[in-house]
Amino acid sequence: MKQESHTAFQGPMLWITALVLTAGNFVAILDSTIANVSVAHIAGGLGASNSQGTWVITSYAVAEAITVPLTGWLSKRFGATRVFCYALVSFGIGSALCGLAHSLSFLIFARVLQGFAGGPLMPLSLTLLLRIFPKDKATVANGLWSTTTLVAPVIGPILGGWLCDEYSWPWIFYINVPIAIICGSFLFVIFHNHREDLQKHPIDKVGLLLLIIWVSALQIMMDEGKDKDWFASNYIITLAIIAAIGFAAFMIWEITQKKDPIVDLTVFRHRGFSASVLTLTLGFGAFFGINVLTPLWLQTNMGYTATWAGLATVWTGVSALVISPLVTSLSSRIDGRKLVFGGVLWMGGVTFIRSFLNTDVDYWTIAMPLLVMGIGMPFFMIPISAQAMMSVKPEEMESAAGLMNFLRTISGAFATSLVNTVWENQTNYKHEQLSVLLDSTGNIFRELVASGFDTEMARGIINQLTTSQSVMLATNDIMLYSSVAFAIAAFAIWLGPSTKKL
Structure with missing residues (x-):
């Protein structure tokens, strides 16, 4: 379905929209580091060990990693602006659930939801910044995005530590809620009349399922292995087998999938990219x-x-x-x-x-x-x-x-x-x-x-x-x-x- 493409924004609205887009990128990257100094507080508050508390970090990262390869397909199918807006609002909802968690298992579940929503935010924020800026100001868009990408991890540990010490650990998640929901709603209004070229490409369902299986099995095995005495446990052995078979099946499927693979492994044929x-x-x-x-x-x-x-x-x-x-x-x-x-x-x-x-x-x-x-x-x-x-x-x-x-x-x-x-x-x-x-x-x-x-x-x-x-x-x-x-x-x-x- 052919639709009118984005036009460049002008004047104050350009900079307001740019700041809102970078705010979405900011909160997604911020949450990859804000919990680093908060693990001890979270673990203590939920009655878990520090090693179990690191699941708060890894669960978000794994969930985010799974949705990153889907960003291209989602953008073509539903439009980059719509995906970004929904992802940003969903990120805010996931953040609220994280703050409301009263058990480690529910917090990990909420972090997974938050990670799923956060995955598309970083790549799409750059895509949309390049769309709204005139071509002769593309370097400005790149500079704004790069600065945000570097600033967020810097602020994360300080902000997380201060919120934990002065208030309580749920506030490291609550602070995302107003930013995500307000910015997401603003972008819904701003981009309402902007149209994109939508393409109904089929999703590689088998590849996506295999990706989720082997990544999840491997991550759970690595997180729980130390507590289960590694391969002395049948549970860990089972996870290792699932991860190995899932990875092998995923590689075979993606290599032989000629049309719309979830991960295009053929790019590894380029020596520079592989290195x-x-x-x-x-x-x-x-x-x-x-x-x-x-x-x-x-x-x-x-x-x-x-x-x-x-x-x-x-x-x-x-x-x-x-x-x-x-x-x-x-x-x-x-x-x-x-x-x-x-x-x-x-x-x-x-x-x-x-x-x-x-x-x-x-x-x-x-x-x-x-x-x-x-x-x-x-x-x-x-x-x-x-x-x-x-x-x-x-x-x-x-x-x-x-x-x-x-x-x-x-x-x-x-x-x-x-x-x-x-x-x-x-x-x-x-x-x-x-x-x-x-x-x-x-x-x-x-x-x-x-x-x-x-x-x-x-x-x-x-x-x-x-x-x-x-x-x-x-x-x-x-x-x-x-x-x-x-x-x-x-x-x-x-x-x-x-x-x-x-």
Whole structure:
């Protein structure tokens, strides 16, 4: 059905509409990080462990990842403006349900709904910004969108920490409700008379079902494996089999699906795209994993409040924002592989330095490496998208962008589960080792008793000291492993050709 396309907006209405669109992008990205410093509060409020609390992060990321590949089909079938408006309002409703949750299971259910709605917001906000701005101001639209994309993750931890400390954890979700519903309703009115080219393409129902099955099974297996003793549990074995078979069936189906596949895997034939996606998946997974771990470690082991944990981690985003304009300028003149390689290797080097911390570190000893690490972020995140998109044909860009965003999102979810599992296992392992070494002669115990502590208190003090050191050592191990992942990601970018040769 052929319909009139969008026309460019003008005057104040252009900027009002642009701000409303970026607000939709802002809340979707904000919710990927706002819960990072709130896990301990949420888990405590709902009677769950910290490891179970990370489901609040992974459930949103997985749900978001599943709907990202559907964005193109939804836009063609129902129109980009209509999908964006409905998704934004639905995001607000999902946020309200999250705040009203009184159990972890209901909160995870609400986060899944919120993630389903949030998936299309980020790609469609850019699409619609480019539509409403005149072609000669396309760079302004891109700049506005990029700034929002960088600002939201910076504000997330600070805002989440402050709301948890000053009010309560449901408010990290409630703040989305008025923004989403008001902005969504405004856009319904503004875009009411604007028409789009709609195409009734069939949806790849089998591919979508297989995608949901293998991603969900794998994520549940990774989240629950540590609590079920991994493959000693028939439940975990069953999930692993479902994930493996589902993934194999999905790959076979998508490769052989010639018309309207849910994920166009043929774009992987482009060496530049494959190398870029491999770098992005490893690098973003490592970054997201330690970004979740850091505030959790600060709150559970270092005595930080959620607010101060957010203030410590925010420095990564601050330096990234300052450096971004320089990187944008360099991207047009320098081989993208050099920028990505330098940025990712820089992040890996700083992470390696962070693997030597101890329990006596002060605020700035924690914050300064994060500030320095943020310098490398724009060199990684800004050129990598161009490196990937310039490697594919123009008609493949939509599919390539959807696949890249899917893998980026899902790598963050998987990394969160993996880091949390390894951190917990390493903590227990280090605790067993230190328990033998710390007071093998019993001198510390006898000195505590002689100082006036009773037997139970003396044992408690020794156990607390052992636990504190065990968590610190386990955290350092995660930083070391993550630095290796960054190094591999940095060198992987050289598998692709120079963008100047494409």
